[in-house]
Structures are given as C-alpha cells and as structure tokens.
Amino acid sequence: MKISMRKPVIPVGPVHPLQEEMEYFQLTIDGEIVTDIDVNIAYNHRGIEEISETLQFDQVPFLVSRICGICSASHPLAYVQAVEEIANITPPERALYVRTIINELERIHSHILWAGLAGHFIGYETVFMWAWKYREPVLDLLEEITGNRNNYGNVKIGGCREDIKPDIIPKLLKELDLLEKKMDMLTKAVLDDPILHARLKGVGILTKEDAIKYAVAGPTARASGVPIDVRRDDPYAMYGALDWNVITQEEGDVFAKTVVRLLETLEAIKIIRQALKKMPDGPVMTEVKDIPPGEGCGHVEAPRGETFHYVRSDGGNRPVRHKARAPSYVNVPSFKASCIGEEVSDAMITLAAVDPCYSCTERMAVLDSQTNALICGFEELLRLSREKTERIRKGI
Amino acid sequence: MNDLLNNLFWILIFPGFVFTVTCGLLAGWVVRKVTALVHHRIGPPLLQQGYDVMKLLGKETLIPEAAQKVVFIAAPLAGMSGALVLATLLWRNNFATNIPYLGDVIVALYLMAIPSLALILGSSASASPHAAIGASREIKLVISYELALVLALIIVIIKAVGNSKVTGSPLYLSSLAAVTPVFSISGMLAFLVAILCVQAKLGYVPFDAAEAETEIAGGILIEYSGALLAIWQLMQTILLIAFPLFLVTVFMGGFDAGTVSALLLSIGKYVLVLVLLILIKNTNPRMRIDQVMKFFWYYCGPVLGFAIVLAMLGNAYGLGWL
Numbered sequence: 001m002k003i004s005m006r007k008p009v010i011p012v013g014p015v016h017p018l019q020e021e022m023e024y025f026q027l028t029i030d031g032e033i034v035t036d037i038d039v040n041i042a043y044n045h046r047g048i049e050e051i052s053e054t055l056q057f058d059q060v061p062f063l064v065s066r067i068c069g070i071c072s073a074s075h076p077l078a079y080v081q082a083v084e085e086i087a088n089i090t091p092p093e094r095a096l097y098v099r100t101i102i103n104e105l106e107r108i109h110s111h112i113l114w115a116g117l118a119g120h121f122i123g124y125e126t127v128f129m130w131a132w133k134y135r136e137p138v139l140d141l142l143e144e145i146t147g148n149r150n151n152y153g154n155v156k157i158g159g160c161r162e163d164i165k166p167d168i169i170p171k172l173l174k175e176l177d178l179l180e181k182k183m184d185m186l187t188k189a190v191l192d193d194p195i196l197h198a199r200l201k202g203v204g205i206l207t208k209e210d211a212i213k214y215a216v217a218g219p220t221a222r223a224s225g226v227p228i229d230v231r232r233d234d235p236y237a238m239y240g241a242l243d244w245n246v247i248t249q250e251e252g253d254v255f256a257k258t259v260v261r262l263l264e265t266l267e268a269i270k271i272i273r274q275a276l277k278k279m280p281d282g283p284v285m286t287e288v289k290d291i292p293p294g295e296g297c298g299h300v301e302a303p304r305g306e307t308f309h310y311v312r313s314d315g316g317n318r319p320v321r322h323k324a325r326a327p328s329y330v331n332v333p334s335f336k337a338s339c340i341g342e343e344v345s346d347a348m349i350t351l352a353a354v355d356p357c358y359s360c361t362e363r364m365a366v367l368d369s370q371t372n373a374l375i376c377g378f379e380e381l382l383r384l385s386r387e388k389t390e391r392i393r394k395g396i
Numbered sequence: 397m398n399d400l401l402n403n404l405f406w407i408l409i410f411p412g413f414v415f416t417v418t419c420g421l422l423a424g425w426v427v428r429k430v431t432a433l434v435h436h437r438i439g440p441p442l443l444q445q446g447y448d449v450m451k452l453l454g455k456e457t458l459i460p461e462a463a464q465k466v467v468f469i470a471a472p473l474a475g476m477s478g479a480l481v482l483a484t485l486l487w488r489n490n491f492a493t494n495i496p497y498l499g500d501v502i503v504a505l506y507l508m509a510i511p512s513l514a515l516i517l518g519s520s521a522s523a524s525p526h527a528a529i530g531a532s533r534e535i536k537l538v539i540s541y542e543l544a545l546v547l548a549l550i551i552v553i554i555k556a557v558g559n560s561k562v563t564g565s566p567l568y569l570s571s572l573a574a575v576t577p578v579f580s581i582s583g584m585l586a587f588l589v590a591i592l593c594v595q596a597k598l599g600y601v602p603f604d605a606a607e608a609e610t611e612i613a614g615g616i617l618i619e620y621s622g623a624l625l626a627i628w629q630l631m632q633t634i635l636l637i638a639f640p641l642f643l644v645t646v647f648m649g650g651f652d653a654g655t656v657s658a659l660l661l662s663i664g665k666y667v668l669v670l671v672l673l674i675l676i677k678n679t680n681p682r683m684r685i686d687q688v689m690k691f692f693w694y695y696c697g698p699v700l701g702f703a704i705v706l707a708m709l710g711n712a713y714g715l716g717w718l
Contacts, residue, residue, distance in 0.1 A: 008525050008528070009525065010525050010526065010529065010612070011525075017609070017610065017613045018610050029525075029529075031532075032529065032532070032685075119681070120610055121610050121611070122610075122681040122682050123601045123602070123604060123608065123610065123681050123682030124601075124680070124681035124682070125431070125435060125601070125678065126434060126435060126678050126679065127681075128435075129435035129436055129437060130435070130436065133436050193681075195602065195680055195681055195683060196681055198683070198684075198687055199681055199682075199683070199684065199687075343684065343686075344529060344611065344612065345605065345608065345611050345682075345684050345685070346684065348610070348611045
C-alpha cells in the first residue's frame with residue numbers, strides 16, 4: 001500500500017454540500033485545525049460580459065439581472081447607472097424612489113436568506129425554517145410590484161418599467177410592520193442565545209487591517225469596523241435624501257457579521273417607509289434616444305457589498321465593452337485571513353459568513369491540459385487588453 | 397432447547413427486533429413530524445421512516461476501495477446487535493419482573509456504549525477524511541458524556557439503596573424500575589443530565605458534531621450506502637426506543653404494562669422523554685466538540701457531584717425528597 005505523506009485535506013466541493021453551487025475549498029488540516037485553505041472558483045463560466053456585448057443597450061439589464069438571482073436588482077441598477085452616465089440621463093424622481101424601494105426589499109430578503117442559511121450551517125434548523133418563512137412575504141411584495149419574485153427586470157435606462165401602484169402601498173406598509181416585529185424577535189433571539197454566542201463570537205475574525213488589505217466590501221467590511229457603504233459614500237437613487245444609518249461592528253467575527261446583517265434589515269425597513277412617504281407623483285420613465293460614444297461607471301451597494309459595472313459605448317446600439325465586478329469576488333479571498341487557525345467546524349461557518357455568491361465570482365483561465373500551465377496569464381491578459389483598448393480607441 | 401427457542405423469540409420477535417423496530421419507526425415518525433411542526437412544515441407521512449429503510453435495502457451498497465472491508469461491513473451489524481440486545485434486556489426487565497436476575501445496570505451501560513463504538517470503528521475503516529474527522533469527534537463525544545452518565549446512575553443507585561421497597565441488589569434493573577428518583581432533587585438533576593447524555597448518544601443537535609451534515613457532509617456515515625446504511629438506520633431506530641426506555645426504567649419507575657391504565661401511563665412517560673429530546677433538538681444550534689466536552693465535564697460534573705452529596709444526605713437522614 002502506498003503511504004502518502006501529504007497532510008490530510010478536507011474537500012468542500014466541487015459542489016457545495018449546502019449552498020449547492022460550484023466551488024472547491026481545500027482545507028488542509030492538522031487534527032481539527034485548518035492550517036491552509038485553497039480556494040477554487042469559476043467552475044461555471046457563463047461569459048456574461050461577452051454576451052452583453054452582443055446585446056442592445058436595453059436588453060442588457062435582463063441579462064445582468066441573471067448574474068445572480070438574489071442580486072437581480074443591484075446588477076441591472078449598476079449597469080443602468082453606467083449607461084445613464086454616458087448619455088447624461090436623469091430619470092424622474094419617482095423612478096429613483098422606486099429603485100430605492102426595490103433595492104432595499106432585495107437587501108431584506110437577501111439578508112434573511114443568509115440568516116437562515118447560517119442557522120442551517122450550525123445545525124439550527126428552526127432558525128433556517130423560520131427565517132425563510134419570514135422571507136416569503138418580501139418575495140410576494142416584490143412579485144406584486146414587479147411581477148417576479150426574483151429577476152425583477154424592473155429597472156430600465158431612464159427610469160423603471162413598473163411603477164409602485166398606489167393600491168399596493170397600504171399592503172406594503174402593513175407587511176413591513178409585520179416583518180419588523182418578526183425581525184425584531186429574530187434579532188433578539190439571536191443576540192441573546194448563549195449557545196449562539198459560544199458558536200459565533202470570536203470565530204473567523206477578520207481584523208480591520210486584513211479587511212482593508214483584502215479590500216472586502218459590504219457587510220463583511222462593515223463588520224470589521226470599515227465603514228464603507230456606497231449608499232452613503234456616493235449616493236445613488238434617492239439614498240442621499242433619506243435618513244438612515246450605516247451599521248458597523250468592530251469585532252470582525254461571524255457574530256458581528258450576523259448583527260450587521262440583521263440590523264441592516266431593520267434599517268432597510270426604515271428606508272422603505274421613508275421612501276414611500278416622500279415619493280412624489282409623476283412618471284417613472286424619461287424618453288431615451290441614442291447612447292452617445294463614451295464610457296460610464298455605475299456602482300450599487302448590493303446586499304453583499306459594492307457591485308461595479310463599467311460600460312463603454314461607441315455610439316452604436318450595443319455596448320462595446322461591459323465589465324461587471326460582483327462583491328463576492330473580493331470577499332471570497334479574505335478566507336485566507338479569516339479561516340486559517342480555526343477548527344473545521346468554525347471554518348465552515350466562516351466560509352459562509354461573507355455570504356458568498358459563487359455565481360458572482362466566475363472568471364475564466366486558459367490552461368494547458370498537459371502541463372497545467374496557465375496560458376492566458378496576467379502578462380498576456382494585460383497585453384491583450386492593451387491591444388483591445390488601442391483598437392477601440394482607433395475606432396472611436 | 398425450549399430455552400433457546402424462547403430466547404430467540406424474545407430477541408427476534410417480541411420484545412426484540414420486530415416489535416422494537418415497529419415502535420421505533422413510529423417514534424421516528426413522531427420525531428420528524430413534531431420537528432416539522434416546530435419548523436412550520438407539514439412533515440412526512442406515517443410510513444415514511446419504513447419506506448426510507450426499505451428503499452435503502454434495495455439500493456446498491458458501495459464499499460470504498462481503500463476501506464478495511466471486514467470492519468466496514470461488520471461494524472453496522474455489531475452496532476445493531478448491541479442495540480437489539482439492549483432493547484430486549486430493557487423490555488424483559490420491565491415485562492417479566494418475576495425473574496430475579498436479567499442483567500444489571502452495568503450490563504446496560506456496556507450495551508449502550510456498543511453502538512457508538514461500532515460507529516467509530518465503521519467510520520475509521522472507511523478511509524475518508526470526513527469520516528476520520530467524524531470518528532475523532534465521536535470518540536471525544538463518548539469521552540465527554542460517559543462520565544456524566546455514570547455519575548447520574550450512581551445517584552439512582554444511591555436512591556435505590558435508601559429505598560425500603562428494593563429487595564434485590566440495587567444494581568439490578570428490576571430493582572431500579574421499582575423506584576422513581578425523579579421525584580427528588582438529586583434524582584431530578586441526574587435525570588436532566590442523563591437526558592442530555594441520551595441526546596448525545598442519539599446524535600441529536602446540539603450534540604451531532606460527529607455527523608454534522610452541513611459541516612463534514614455526514615461525517616461518520618459518509619461512505620455508507622445501501623443495505624449497510626439501512627442497518628445503521630435500523631440501529632438508530634432501535635436506539636430511539638431503547639435509550640428513552642432506559643431513562644424510563646431507571647428514573648421514572650419503569651415501564652409497567654400490567655393493566656391498561658398502567659400501560660397508558662408508561663407510554664406517557666416514554667412520550668414525555670421523547671418530546672423533551674425533540675424540544676432540545678429544535679431549540680439549539682450544534683455545539684463544537686470542545687464545547688461539548690467542557691459542558692459535560694465542567695458543568696454537568698460538578699452539578700452531579702453536588703447531587704450525589706444531596707442523595708447521600710437524604711439517605712442518612714431519611715429524607716426521600718433530597
């Protein structure tokens with residue numbers, strides 16, 4: 001029998017046992033302590049950016065909403081903001097309020113979904129089932145407003161496809177009241193449970209220095225005491241006109257991330273209430289003509305952090321370059337800082353604590369199948385991208 | 397010859413395999429149904445537990461290439477045999493109280509350890525890193541709760557010594573079935589700790605670190621499939637009857653089936669223990685294995701030490717409620 005002297009490796013993947021997405025974490029262990037972690041993502045490259053360049057400007061939102069089912073309001077909004085920057089379009093104020101409300105509803109259901117999954121990860125099935133039950137009315141509200149529980153396809157260049165009809169608003173407010181009570185209860189239950197404290201406090205700490213070094217985004221950063229939030233730092237939609245707080249915690253452990261997400265849910269309810277009150281009457285669409293040549297950026301605070309879209313136009317009806325960067329892409333590498341030195345059981349919840357969305361992280365690499373060498377390495381990509389930039393510059 | 401046939405009947409038909417497994421499948425359904433109701437779910441139909449086992453028996457049984465095949469196959473059989481003998485022993489002690497000696501509490505303790513040991517052996521033999529972690533956690537789990545369980549039983553034995561109703565040795569299960577220590581402070585403390593030990597023995601949350609489906613993908617059972625997995629499930633089914641029955645026998649005055657009202661009371665005792673187990677299962681997250689160890693040694697240990705002192709004081713001064 002061949003005896004291997006390699007250290008034992010605990011494989012998590014290639015299909016996650018719980019999140020049912022493609023990823024592969026190799027935890028090198030010594031006893032129960034994780035000594036190293038190797039992160040493999042991008043098993044399912046869909047070529048969204050490439051497809052986007054073959055579609056017309058107003059078709060792209062429907063494509064980018066499919067980057068991730070949960071962030072299906074944030075990605076299109078970021079893209080649309082980039083295009084509006086190119087064409088210098090200002091949507092009507094009511095449309096901006098509608099965008100704010102839909103994005104906050106998305107944040108609520110995403111955070112509740114995470115809370116449930118986190119419960120499932122640590123074997124707390126009751127929290128899993130209850131949280132997902134609380135999430136249902138939010139999805140129903142989204143369906144009532146936009147026609148879909150996910151992949152709303154509501155945001156358009158120059159405004160919104162569907163308005164929030166006045167007869168929905170009382171129901172919306174009522175559901176928000178009910179949800180606030182339930183979330184209050186869930187938050188208190190989580191904050192007071194001694195066994196949850198024992199399982200989550202001091203686990204998977206991402207220090208403030210590491211958070212800045214790995215440039216993490218969203219609740220992952222805010223739980224480590226880095227107060228970044230696009231909604232406040234560079235207000236889009238109507239966030240600048242509303243009164244709300246950026247939730248931060250200093251500890252950086254899984255418990256802090258839980259607290260940040262639960263409190264952000266309550267904060268989102270506050271935002272929606274204000275937006276519904278302040279929302280003016282009027283149209284939700286402006287006339288959009290051609291998209292002139294130029295380039296624009298849009299960024300949106302998605303539930304997991306900043307999602308960034310870059311669009312370049314040559315004056316035609318298709319983007320010549322569209323680049324999307326989702327927050328999980330920066331959050332996932334921080335496992336190197338937070339997981340090493342933890343026990344396996346703690347590492348598993350730490351891996352889940354950044355709320356990784358693997359579909360957001362798909363990138364492509366070309367390998368030589370014989371030698372496993374990277375054919376399209378950094379240097380080559382840099383050369384290719386410079387060549388392409390030159391080509392485009394000549395074209396404009 | 398007649399004795400042998402009788403013994404076989406006891407072990408295989410009543411109150412052994414057929415009877416216990418039938419009750420166990422029903423109890424398993426109760427666990428799943430109540431859990432589902434706590435979760436706001438509908439839950440499985442009555443026969444689902446039986447369907448699961450039958451279906452597994454018909455599935456292909458995979459044995460890993462690197463596994464120690466003999467141990468891998470023998471472990472579930474050994475585990476189930478242990479559980480079966482334990483169940484038969486407990487039922488016989490409750491049903492046939494006229495027979496003076498049918499095994500004592502120490503025999504029961506040994507038999508209760510066999511399923512865990514079989515799980516450890518089986519998963520260690522399966523050559524999977526997940527199973528190795530599961531096995532090491534199961535070992536730590538056994539080390540954690542065995543001491544607490546023994547201490548809890550010592551309290552029961554002390555209570556039996558001080559009780560004038562006990563005629564045989566206080567170690568006999570039939571003697572222990574005659575007393576009800578839960579109606580005293582020390583006995584209640586011992587019962588509460590013992591129910592946590594049973595929770596750990598059954599591998600229920602918060603003590604399911606060895607299986608931890610969402611962490612190590614099933615841990616100890618990860619490489620088992622088909623008929624062998626069905627045997628593990630049958631073992632769990634039998635244990636779901638045997639462990640609460642042990643608590644009923646030792647702490648709650650035994651399982652008396654002499655009259656209809658006594659039978660209903662006995663079933664009530666069993667259901668009470670089962671409901672407690674389900675409630676603990678559904679209101680807690682999984683504890684880390686080092687936390688489990690600390691919990692049983694540093695918290696349950698001193699509490700039981702205190703309870704032992706109380707029980708002995710109670711015996712010395714004739715205060716039954718202490």
